[in-house]
Amino acid sequence: MPTALVTGASAGLGRALAAALVRREWTVIGDARDAAALRSAAREDGFTAVPGDVTDPAHRASLAEACPSLDLLVNNASSLGLSPLPPLARYPLADLEDVYRVNVFAPLALTQLLLPALTAARGVVIDVSSDAAVEAYEGWGGYGSAKAALDQLTAVLGAEHPDLSVYAVDPGDLRTAMHQRAFPGEDISDRPLPSAAVPAFLGLLDERPPSGRYRAADLPATA
């Protein structure tokens, strides 16, 4: 039975993906900071909860301990940063550093820690990206530049580890808590639910195209 670690598995895309992998008979370990919410999701969806913050080295060590063998790492947990999104001219740098800690350094640190297990399994790393990594949307400079950095880490890791499949995936707009924080007070009910993006991620796992950056909308979907 293959094993996956999905960060940010208590809600949104991470939860939808963790649940879908469990339905495909994967063993799934998931984290999130809110232990009660994570445990409740884990009970309902059938994955193992390891609560904690991805920026905490001790928590990352617990995650590595929980998956001695690993076929798939999904770096999904992410921070939008301040809401409403501040323009770069006024972005408080301490807050920007927090965004980079969650969106750039934590995924790299977790990947470093889990590389031996992933390499042994000729496994897959999926770093969840965003269109904000490549488009110049006003207000999105903090989050978007962090996702751009994550994209480049993903690309170089792919070049440095030809035995692994290393992907950055832009899931597209999804109706989640993070998306609502990006558009405070706005009606986001026209955005698809996170489960809509899952078939593209499963398609990626089935097809295993070359390492690189993909948009969920362009990937073949697996039911």
Ligand SMILES: NC(=O)c1ccc[n+]([C@@H]2O[C@H](COP(=O)([O-])OP(=O)(O)OC[C@H]3O[C@@H](n4cnc5c(N)ncnc54)[C@H](OP(=O)(O)O)[C@@H]3O)[C@@H](O)[C@H]2O)c1
């Ligand atoms: N929603 C969109 O429209 C959209 C578009 C493009 C890309 N994305 C990307 O898709 C991914 C999932 O986003 P989402 O919209 O599904 O977010 P979400 O609904 O807000 O869920 C985020 C998940 O990550 C966890 N999390 C956040 N910070 C964490 C931390 N420091 N350590 C551990 N867990 C943490 C949250 O739980 P806790 O708060 O309890 O920790 C929650 O489980 C992110 O990488 C995001 O950047 C989303």
